Amino acid sequence: MPHENIHNEENLGKVYDWKLMKKVLRYILPYKKLFVLATVFLLLSSALQLLVPYFFKLGIDKYIDDKTIPDDSRISGVMYLAIIIVAVLFIKTICEYGHVIVTQIMGQRAMLILRTQTFEHLNKLSLSYFDKNPVGRLVTRVTNDVEAINEMFSTILVASLKDILMFFGSIVVLLMLDWRLALISFSLLPVFLIVAMIFKKKVRRVFRDIRKYLARLNAMLTEDISGVKIIQAFRQEKRRREDYYKTNLNYYNAGIKQLVVFGIFRPLIDVITSVSTALVIVFAGISIMHSTMSIGTLVAFLLYIGYMFGPVVNMTQRFNIIQSSMAAAERIFNLLNEKPEIQENISTAGSHSESKGLVEFENVTFGYTEETDVLKNVSFKIEPGKSVAIVGPTGAGKTSIINLICRFYDTNSGIVKLDNSDVKNWKFEDLRKHVAIVLQDAFVFSRNVADNITLGDENISNEKLMHAAKMVQADSFINKLNDGFDEIMAERGATLSAGQRQLICFARALAHDPKVLILDEATSNVDPATESLIQNAIETLMKGRTSIIIAHRLNTIKKVDEIIVLDNGQILERGSHEKLFAQKGIYYNLCLMQYGKEIESETVTT
Ligand SMILES: Nc1ncnc2c1ncn2[C@@H]1O[C@H](COP(=O)(O)OP(=O)(O)OP(=O)(O)O)[C@@H](O)[C@H]1O
Ligand SMILES: [Mg+2]
Structure with a gap:
């Protein structure tokens, strides 16, 4: 190419x-x-x-x-x-x-x-x-x-x-x-x-x-x-x-x-x-x-x-x-x-000023290229306000699921729905207003910290901004910057640590107050202490929203309503932590690999 x-x-x-x-x-x-x-x-x-x-x-x-x-x-x-x-x-x-x-x-x-x-x-x-x-x-x-x-x-x-x-x-x-x-x-x-x-x-x-x-x-x-x-x-x-x-x-x-x-x-x-x-x-x-x-x-x-x-x-x-x-x-x-491959369907796109946050995949098959399918016949439904974690090995197709919810790509077959309506029938503006994501590779613009969180949205008040930063524990490092929230970031946030960049993106998603919150490895770059602090924030954050959490560190997802185990584009297991753990299948083995001894003792205690 x-x-x-x-x-x-x-x-x-x-x-x-x-x-x-x-x-x-x-x-x-x-x-x-x-x-x-x-x-x-x-x-x-x-x-x-x-x-x-x-x-x-x-x-x-x-x-x-x-x-x-x-x-x-x-x-x-x-x-x-x-x-x-x-x-x-x-x-x-x-x-x-x-x-x-x-x-x-x-x-x-x-x-x-x-x-x-x-x-x-x-x-x-x-x-x-x-x-x-x-x-x-x-x-x-x-x-x-x-x-x-x-x-x-x-x-x-x-x-x-x-x-x-x-x-x-x-x-x-x-x-x-x-x-x-x-x-x-x-x-x-x-x-x-x-x-x-x-x-x-x-x-x-x-x-x-x-x-x-x-x-x-x-x-x-x-x-x-x-x-x-x-x-x-x-x-x-x-x-x-x-x-x-x-x-x-x-x-x-x-x-x-x-x-x-x-x-x-x-x-x-x-x-x-x-x-x-x-x-x-x-x-x-x-x-x-x-x-x-x-x-x-x-x-x-x-x-x-x-x-x-x-x-x-x-x-x-x-x-x-x-x-x-x-x-x-x-x-x-x-x-x-060059025509955008994904087109907004103006004629069928209704106005959706509100969203319940019901996410559904119906027999979705998808591939970036015609030769290989990255997701194969995937179906699941997340009721409004519920939380779901997607786990699975690298390359399993987790990020691809998110790409489909935000309609960055279209499915090859099957339907992705928000509020019982095909995402193809949503205006981009509405769809993406209700869905907020924290991506795997945290992106920071070369503007000041506050702008990076609000992205220029005037509906986000100063208090809301501060609150969001506080909730994700980003305020302590921001306040240490020379100009605090007014500090101009280097291109791609080069002067921040990877974890700090993630915290900013986290605050950004929170400040936009979405109905559907998606975290793709959002806490992978922060230290365990900060992670456990954020963990609490995430739990408060998830209330009243549909949330989809992708995590490699399994201890961060125990409290979600449902865990979906994905491998090679297919759903292999699904259920609560307790259920999957007791099932002693793939999820159990993943836990075992990560936490070996601790798990053994947990099995004894549970
Ligand atoms: N833009 C792209 N173009 C072509 N293929 C892609 C693209 N993005 C991802 N893929 C392929 O799709 C598959 C699934 O990728 P995806 O990013 O969904 O994995 P993942 O489960 O998020 O992995 P990780 O845990 O490493 O983030 C991979 O095999 C990858 O090579
Ligand atoms: Mg990924």
Whole structure:
């Protein structure tokens, strides 16, 4: 799977993909007025720029070279023209500036919307999507790829449009000035275009390598930094450095290759333009000697030839930027097209402002992939207010049961119900409001402690927050923090101990006052003393709520109403602690393994 993704990053895309362009342009559709303004600026600036050589021609032919009129008039005429030229150039610059600014504003607005859309969309996608797509790539998508589309605005809509206008504009003006000379100056254009095509091909290959190695370098960097502890602990620094160096060297070589290709291209283009210019000078010279052409026309011609070749050079050099932004756009739109696998069924979803907390599984079979079933025909019912513990070995499917109750995934067959109604008929909002979970891997956001507990819910008062923290014994360590509840947490709560992180998540679930409380190994990381304190809290907490507790340490679950023993996705035993213990089956053996001697004595006492 990761290979597919790396490949995805290296995909270059087409240079001009109109379907894709249209999708991008849809984002500037709301700004029709700005678009018209930008076009007006563009047309004006191009037209004005095309005028300038013509003024030169006028100046030379009418005043500088015309000895039939008095010197005074010639000087004032040249001065007059010079002022006009400066004025025209000035207005042209303003129009250019206007075009750039207006287009960039549209681009930035489109980015603003696109970034929010991708973020929103990512938050909506089902968990199965994240099982398949590495986080690093997704982050790249929202940041770099959106930025690359912005590049598309500045390169295509700003620079390339101007270049195209200038290219065709100069051809038309050249033909109008003197069509024979124009045809001579075009004679090398095919050679020019062939060179540009070859260059484009070469650059494409080099550029693909550059992107490929850069993506690999970034991937290595992200992975190594997140795994730095393991790298140091297992003394992998040298190995990793060598690996990194190899890719880094490849990246360097690709960079050099790019320089070489560009290094050949530029002079070659200069040679071709020089030859064209020389041809024009020779033929124009002859015409001027025969008085069939003016010097002014020659000067204007030379300037227009520059206008004609310049844009082609620019466009060729811009190919790679355009290609990579097209590829980026494609990736972004693919992401936006990704439908969440789990969809809220708006038509059947009724409103459930209250919940009784009745949880039921009816012949549920489920697997993350099609090949393997993780839960097999599982059925159970938890009456409102009752507590159930699920025990079983690692990989038995305990967490998967929770995933189904919260509808992070859908069953393959069978029904998961809350309050006698299929969870598929619940709005996500309602379902998840009534169910609170403390996950196995406690997640803490990089906000302050209070926000981490309330998650910004304004219905949770300060007292409720404090009470929740106190109930789970989190208050003592929070109060020891420099800023107490206002202390900002490091990313993923890196500065807390694993147990402290769990306590915060615990307080979070409690503060949200759910009807169904789910604890997945919630106390596995706290010390036995704290655990027994929390144990009391849990018992008070469970009152009036349906609770599902997953625990490996069996002494924490003795008091639940029912214990479900799960193995390999199937329910093997169920009943109260006393019943299962007396049954001397799997549960009994699990207890024996964990508490050996104590149990023996307990058997004697019970
Ligand atoms: N996101 C996933 N994608 C694919 N397979 C998964 C995924 N999550 C879990 N599994 C598989 O499903 C099975 C059950 O996993 P589950 O997390 O429910 O186990 P568990 O009983 O909670 O184990 P533990 O006690 O270690 O937490 C395992 O075999 C696991 O490999
Ligand atoms: Mg689990």
